[in-house]
Amino acid sequence: MNTIEHLLKASRENSKEISMASPEMKNQVLLDLANLLEANTTKIILANQKDLDQMDAHNPMRDRLLLNEGRIKALAESVRDITNLADPSGAVLMEKTLKNGLLLKKIAVPLGVVGIIYESRPNVTVDVSALCIRSGNAAVLRGGSDAWHSNSVLVEIIQEALVNNGISKDIVTLLPTAREYVSEFLSATKYVDVIIPRGSDALIQRVRRESLVPTIETGAGVCHTYVAETADLSKAIPVVINAKVSRPSVCNSLDTIVLHKNIAKDFLEGVIDGLSKYNVKIFADDLSFALLKNLDYPLVAKATEEDFGREFLDFACSVKVVNDLSEALNHISNFSSRHSEAIISEDESEANLFLQVVDAAAVYWNASTRFTDGGVFELGAEIGISTQKLHARGPFALEKLVTEKWVLVGDGQTRW
Structure with a gap:
């Protein structure tokens, strides 16, 4: 039986590498990625053309699919901009000493393994990967078949930037587009911490109905x-x-x-x-x-x-x-x-x-x-626009790719 479990397992097992990486190391990965995107412009455009050739010339979605020299340069600049944003992971959100002498801290920590299901927008591949790297998360990407060639080349380049800095390529994983794997992805509670659908209402509704993994909805706009x-x-x-x-x-x-x-x-x-x-x-x-x-x-x-x-x-x-x-x-x-x-x-x-x-x-x-856009709001790149009310609403940017952990430091205190 075909399965993607080995890909999801590798992502989970190696996610600690990026969660423990220093802000300086994560920024170096992103700066290298920006340079690699520009250096591989021709390769990206050739792969993107294969996808465009398979789409009807009058399909309005071609605009979303298109990658040209200007858009690739803009993607690279967007990645560089992310390095100028504060790293949300590790921030101390609250600190106080309790009456019993325990030091209590609330600290922002990465979500873990972030799954994204999206359609024919290859720029999302770069935006999501860069945001996840900067915030200390692993990313598992399931893009649309319309953008398979574009996404494959982009993930190769992202993985090259990771490996060049001594970090596992499994921090960013591209899943195959066969529909048979979607249900397995949506039920992978052992490996994936959150799934974010970005695309049509039909896509979002399917994820909402079927996912056992917690979801954050983005995308559909009426x-x-x-x-x-x-x-x-x-x-x-x-x-x-x-x-x-x-x-x-x-x-x-x-x-x-x-x-x-x-x-x-x-x-x-x-x-x-x-x-x-x-x-x-x-x-x-x-x-x-x-x-x-x-x-x-x-x-x-x-x-x-x-x-x-x-x-x-x-x-x-x-x-x-x-x-x-x-x-x-x-x-x-x-x-x-x-x-x-x-x-x-x-x-x-x-x-x-x-x-x-x-x-x-x-x-x-x-x-x-x-x-309504994370970049326009000067929040940097975004995962998408969240239309729900829990965890994130509006541009789902870097600051929302974390959760909280309570840390307590004592000196032998017990509670009976």
């Missing part, structure tokens, strides 16, 4: 922008266009435009030129469908219930017209994935109510949802 009656359309229109078209295949891109009925016509008149340049298809409710038809917008269809709460990941979005803020809040509550939500308004009290009431990892006032 993002709304509410354009209020008081909105300055000179702000609202470019914000909405940016949120939809700048990178439609990423999780912080706009999926649903929610419009106050009193500005719906003026807003749609102003936004359609910008959306039509990118051939954005609009799934519109009854009122917005009539308005868009009168404006001769060519790519409009009547929305169904399924078009709300849908992560499009493409040049497409839905439009919902509402009577007031209360209806907008209810719509967002019903269909949000709790990733990123925005309001465009000139009414401070209205905006503050939105920011307080909306249940999402990131909420915006008069800005694009596209900013």
Whole structure:
């Protein structure tokens, strides 16, 4: 019977090497990795092209899959940036002497072995590995088959940086992509401490249903922008266009435009030129469908219930017209994935109510949802955007790749 147990076991057994490595040693691995990425640019691009050749030329996911010279250089710089962040492991979070004389400390320690299941984004391979190395964790990666050639070369380079510094290559492991191994991975409680799914809602739901290993959810983003009656359309229109078209295949891109009925016509008149340049298809409710038809917008269809709460990941979005803020809040509550939500308004009290009431990892006032990103938040690279509430929420960055350990030092104390 085929199994990945030997790979998981090796990761667990060798994870102590990275957890015990000094901050200086971990940084040296990352600096070497950054240099190796740049030195192997041609090799990476050739491997990436093999993956691109197997994907439909019109698939919007190609943007996620693509690695070019600029993106590889950006990855290398991102790895270097991680070395400038404080090492979260080993930090003393609390220290005090108890009445019984025991010295009590709460210390941040690595999670251990971190499993990641993700789809066709080879940059995740580098980001996750670098974050795990810096925080003293081993990483077990299960990428998508779409990116197999890219991921294989990148992991070879990461392992080279580890071995060059006297650390086991098993600190970063790439699993085969065969589906038969996923269930074994999700049940590997003996070897894996946490699994983080990053990708589509279908992927996240499967991991949630089947994993025996604790999970932290990241990835799925159904993002709304509410354009209020008081909105300055000179702000609202470019914000909405940016949120939809700048990178439609990423999780912080706009999926649903929610419009106050009193500005719906003026807003749609102003936004359609910008959306039509990118051939954005609009799934519109009854009122917005009539308005868009009168404006001769060519790519409009009547929305169904399924078009709300849908992560499009493409040049497409839905439009919902509402009577007031209360209806907008209810719509967002019903269909949000709790990733990123925005309001465009000139009414401070209205905006503050939105920011307080909306249940999402990131909420915006008069800005694009596209900013939800660990690098943009100046947190460094990220594992992903967590949409749950336990352990981490929002950009899942370096500081969250640790847990806590209680350390007590005594002088013979006993308790009866």
